[in-house]
Amino acid sequence: xSSVHRTxxxxxxxxxxxxxxxxxxxxxxxxxxxxxxxxxxxxEPTVFPLSVERLxxxxxxxxxxxxxFPRRFMPVFGGGCSDYCLLNVWIGPDAPGSVRxxxxxxxxxxxxxx
Numbered sequence: 566x567s568s569v570h571r572t573x574x575x576x577x578x579x580x581x582x583x584x585x586x587x588x589x590x591x592x593x594x595x596x597x598x599x600x601x602x603x604x605x606x607x608x609e610p611t612v613f614p615l616s617v618e619r620l621x622x623x624x625x626x627x628x629x630x631x632x633x634f635p636r637r638f639m640p641v642f643g644g645g646c647s648d649y650c651l652l653n654v655w656i657g658p659d660a661p662g663s664v665r666x667x668x669x670x671x672x673x674x675x676x677x678x679x
Contacts, residue, residue: 566671568593568664576630585632590657593668594632597675600640600651608642608649614673615639617665620654634658643677650677 567573569592576584588594620637632655641650654672656665 566595568660568667580630582628582630584630585655586630588632588634588655588657590634590659591661591664592655592657593660593664594653594655595668595671596651596653597641598651598653599648601648608640610643611639611641611677613676615641615652615675617654617656617669617672620652620672641675641677 569589571588573583573585573594576582583594583596585594617637620639622635622637624635634655634657637654637656639652641652643649652672652675654668656668660668
């Protein structure tokens with residue numbers, strides 16, 4: 566989900582990351598994807614509802630295709646499945662309050678199957 570009209574592409578065939586290098590600072594992008602695991606996970610199931618404030622912030626080494634602002638993220642685990650979901654949220658520093666509020670509502674609505 567994105568607050569800006571844009572076609573997102575992978576920077577190369579060998580990465581699952583999106584090319585966000587030109588993302589405007591007023592943008593918000595939310596990605597909720599399934600990540601394949603190896604066998605049963607030992608993690609506790611995630612407690613819902615989720616919130617943006619519960620997400621960790623990654624502002625580590627930058628790749629050329631990274632957004633110009635930090636990514637917030639959280640692995641989301643369902644009960645005892647071998648896959649998990651990864652929630653990534655990019656909120657630009659100039660994103661309007663209404664867009665930030667909408668992003669919070671979207672994040673709070675996410676869940677995994679039982």
